[in-house]
């Protein structure tokens with residue numbers, strides 16, 4: 472979650488959206504967690520979100536980039552993203568969004584479509600803009616949701632950077 476907060480600190484603050492950081496980690500058997508991708512709000516062009524950006528960057532890795540990230544790989548078959556995703560934990564400083572007014576897909580939907588295993592969340596999204604039901608949406612889809620605990624204030628302060636509330 473500290474690494475996710477470092478990503479959040481890279482965001483360009485805007486008054487109309489939160490600053491969020493996201494880290495995508497895979498846990499292979501008998502191995503330390505491996506960071507596969509990182510993302511932050513508005514990192515990619517447009518009003519993009521941290522989770523969507525981290526996922527997009529992960530999906531854009533070449534197979535050789537992916538192989539070198541997960542080396543040594545414990546199984547015989549070549550690693551492909553589809554095999555990794557069920558072992559993936561996504562750390563995000565703020566609850567993934569459940570609706571987007573901009574027309575872009577909601578992050579919760581993106582995580583569900585990617586079929587990740589667990590989502591570890593720094594803090595619940597406050598109702599500054601919309602009522603967020605991302606955590607419930609993830610749970611309903613069978614993704615384990617873990618409230619990280621202990622860094623709520625840091626995650627909230629990072630999210631509201633540049634806001635006058």
Ligand SMILES: [Zn+2]
Pocket residue numbers: 520521522523567568577578579
């Ligand atoms: Zn989002």
